[in-house]
Amino acid sequence: MSTEVIKVTINGKEFEVPKGARLIDVCRDKQFDIPSFCYYADLALQASCRMCLVRIEKMPKLQTSCTIICTDGMIVTTQSEEIEKAQRSMLEFLLANHPLDCPVCDRGGECELQEMTFDWGGLEERFTEKKNYYPEKYLSPMVANDPQRCILCKRCTRVCDEWMGEDAIEAGGRGANTVIGTYGGWLDCSQCGNCIEVCPTGTLLDGTYRHQARPWELTQTISTCTYCSDGCQMSLGSRGGDLMRIVARDRYVNGLNGEFLCVKGRFGHPFVNHEERIRTPLIRYQKGGKLIPATWDEAIRHVAQKLDAIVDAHGPNALGVIGSPRITNEANYLLYKFATELVGTNNYTATDSQNLKPFFDNLAGPLATHRDIRYAKTIVLIGGEPEELQPLTGKQIRQAVRNGGAKLIVINSTPIRLIEQATQFIHIRPGAEDAAALLLANNSNDELATQKLGIEANEIQNLRQTIADTQGDLVIMFTGELIGAAQAVMAQLPYVFRGEENGRRVLLHPLPLYNNSVGAHDMGLMNGAMNQRQMLEGAGDAIRAIYLAGSFPIEQLRAHEDALCKLDFLVVQELFETDTTAFADVVLPAASFAEIDGTYTNNDGFVQRVRQSIPPVNQSKSDWMITAQLALELGLDFKFELSASAVFHEIAERVPAYAGLRYPVLKDESNPVQAKYEIAEERDLTSELIALRDAVQALPETRDKREVTPEVGHELFKIGTLTDKVPQFHLLAAGNPRPATLRVSPLYQITVDADLREPVAVAAE
Amino acid sequence: MFIGAIGCEPLQLARVQLENSTSLDVYRKHGGYEALKKALSEMSPDEVTNEVKKSALRGRGGAGFPTGMKWSFVPKDSPKPKYVVCNADESEPGTFKDRYLMERDPHMLIEGMLIAAYALGARLNYIYTRGEYRYLIEIMDRALEEARGAGLLGKNILDSDFSCEIYTHTGAGAYICGEETALLSSLEGLRGHPRMKPPFPAVSGLYASPTVVNNVETLTAVPDIIKMGGEAYQKLGTEKSGGTKLWSVSGHVNRPGVYELPMGYDDMEKFIMEDCDGMLNGGKLKAVIPGGSSVYIMRADQIIGKDVRMDYEGLVAGGSSVGSGGFIVMDESVDIFESTKNLTEFYKHESCGWCTPCREGTDWLVKVFRRVASGGGRPDDAQLMLDLCDNIEGKSFCPLGDAAAWPIQSAIKRFPEDFKKHLVGTNGKPQVEV
């Protein structure tokens, strides 16, 4: 939209608006209420509900304001008898075949159709005929469907297509028989539930929350998702200490994700009130014995004595302190403080196989926000599979291409689903991502790199050309699997591709796996002398005891079981008994994200609030309080009382990137605050490049590229400790009985020619 | 069934009566492809468009939009491919002229399309035929094959540097696909929903490229225009509506059929009583729907002795419009309530379901009609119908909504007695507000 302003007159008042502004937005911006159902910002226009009719001078008929771009001198009326009648009659039409069963509808109380009818509708119902009827049904374990309530605004089909690129739900039938549905009546998709979110009526409903509560009984708490590193903002709906549902409806929350959530964020919450949550602290008095319930005092005293003894006997470094990329900054910070200030051990880390330290140490440009991604001109994606692992990033990429015309270059060993949007797909050998980093750094190693990647030289030329041609934002994304040297190289790319002259910004977007991977790094936990693998290997000799928040990743655990057995002492803070707690001498019940205050830092570098929605379940405590209590028992008072904000206050003083941040500053989820990471000046990367070159040299050339596009949900539906507690996820993991998936290829992405077509020619397959 | 011209030399229908009139030879013997030759050898594309402008040819599909003007909207400089699409979806109740044009004289359509394609610089073109007309698609395919063989299609047509292909495309049973933007959606393999205008097809149509959609009869008029020149063609008709027009006559007349009349033919009563050989077994004229179901219905007394001229202006003056020229004649035996119910059922069945007023409105209206028909009429039902029509008219996404409302509005206003019969008031007296 240009900066040029034009004049429009609305209801007799003259306004200056930016050229190209959409009339409906302008009217609303100027406080003239315009009803609408089908209009949804950033989705393809529909103009089908006909609610937004206005009168524009010199135009025949009433016009739909959702389709009108303001022109200079336009004279608009939004309120008049004629318009009121039109709006009332549209509602009358919409309600004609509507069952009017608000009292038994889950949406009742937060239904746009209901509200609109109160605001604009007529009084008496003139429709006395028989209503068309469709049976209620489930479309999938997650999505319940009552077609009779549908007003066919098609928001659901559009988000399914435009946001998710799945096109799984569509309109079938014609005329008054049109219904939203799928072939075979079963929804075969990633089950994100965004169709439920955007549905203005009770047509598509959360199948896991059906008939469980009325909206007005729920307390809405704005918080941050605890699954992936995108950090979606959500509203936790709780009643009487139970977390009932999670939504992103804009009436409750307006985060970076808008109304978007993925299947985990939306449906993955039932673990919170799950009956298997650990109830009390547990102590295993002798090895091989059972875990026996204990009081907090007892447990804390027991742990303190043990740790004290071990540190006395073997020195501070014998105690390993391990935080987690899943818990809050506050919790990780206190573990760091505990390790460094109280114990004085060099051996601390977090249960994250990827360490972002080399990246942040060399960071030469700002992190890309999700908004930047949506409006980027070029996106380079190295490794990873955002549509499964960072779904919001996946959606932003898709929209950047489809709604914003961005160029997407995918460098991957697998033809992930996003290649459907890609302008260029560079198909590389598995595990060769480091070689790609080498290519981007400079062109002196092209031969080696292309050979290791198993690609053609011209593929690189195209890639470099696209980057060189980029005017506007260039966003470079990569997975954390890159080795340190490669990360350092990536971090410095803004200097390599700098192009202020043609308005190019180079933005970086790491794709860590966990909701607080970035925060764990920021809190200093990744500066320790050992990483989790080394610590596990050292278990039993260098490392005598481990104080662990959360659990070890299962593959790490399996690899080091005997070492763990040799530990003198293992204390674990957890929600559930896991394979890790099986080795623990003491297990302390931790509170989940829904029960605590704190902050997570996402892959945009946004520091976002986690807010308490329900009281701690059973006897659990938030991780940082446990650490503080343990410290106190060991003789150091952190002096935070019970205040998470006090902890964060100290973080803001100690962590430069967080300087000046306070909870009140982070209050408004609708404009999140980015941590101010220090921008490194241009570095001489010779040593890194040598290291990287050697690493690439060592890469095998034998492994073949994966040829098949992975099925929707192959990562999302994996059963983890938390999703294991959600029955529906087991249905999904079991394949969610559905027809074989067929790939989508959106019509307008094929380029059109009008060349003569030889009638006898056989279409190339 | 009669097929022929009255009050003018047959143009469109010049060859329909000939022995195997579908063959290329016969077409050529009777001046076929002369116009194409002329256009390719003597005229520039813009000159062709200008002739069409001069001819005052107006779209025969129903909207009556000046064809030359429509062509001139196509951005010649656009780098995108251009398309000419023939609208042969003919589904307007009472309309069957395009069918006989294609059945008897396919090459005339091909020649018309080729000239249009030349004028607009289109290389790839389609004839969208309604699915039920399968046998016409076969006729067209044969004719196209013949034309290909004779170098009239494909590369360097008639040794000019103009290359062009035409293909048939089948619909699958949807009236709305006659609406030009819905037709394009359907041609792209999507559901047949209309699209937003603007952008108009001339700017962004098929595959988002400049596209002209023209009715069969519109395109078949083009060769004659080029042959005789725009002015001459226009003179056959009136100033604003040039040339001749086909009328599909059905219902209670002795001689139904396809009639070619000069635009401005005088007058409708004469046409029915003499040219169509009068009312079927001496019945009495009650009503006429002159332009396909989507226009106002006319009372006999709006026709008898009113000499209604048969062209766009004349019919509007007479209280209806030309539409697609589907001329349905009804005698006293017809209950206008029933006939209106019948048409409303048609529109309900054909509403694409995209927009609220048409989808829900037609559904509601049909339900009211059926209730009333089955004896459940209420005094204020006519009022209700009129109000529902008013709530649809001018508020729907595409003109089908309006098309559904007009027949009802005009029927209730012009034939109240037929509705009264069905709407018994609480006081036992029939009543209906008009």
Added chain:
Amino acid sequence: MSQQLTQIGPLSQPVNIGDEVASFSSEVEAEINWHLAKYPMKRSAILPLMFIVQRERGYLDAPGVAYLAKRLSLRITDIWEVATFYSMLHTQPVGKYHIQICKTLSCKIMGEPGITDHVCNRLGIKPGETTADGRFTVSLVECLGSCGTAPMFQIGFDYHENLTPEKVDQILDSLP
């Protein structure tokens, strides 16, 4: 997993449409290729291809739909949304002879009701039904463009016009 699975019945109606994909003779494939070759975009050929699948398999059955999706690189839902929009496409079986009687105004006033009654009495079914032997389906359809030769019906793709009960009998008798 201790917790009970959420009850998805009785509301749920999962349908497994199976993995079978229809296949066709080389002649039919050639015909399909000819249609695909006509358009710059595969998807445009969806209607012609649907008619072919329908001709070969009687109606758009699951394997037929799977074939279309695969051939046009679309998703089954894309096929479904189109197939259910057009009234000439059948997602349910229809009789060998599909008698489509035009019921719109011109035919209506020229004697459609009599023809419909005659056909239905003769076949012993109501409009919308199919005879037990699966030979005949009778439907009432909207204007077929034979208003001048009303009343009329279409059997399959064949037009039969200016109908009278006698003529209807001849036509039905002559069907193989």
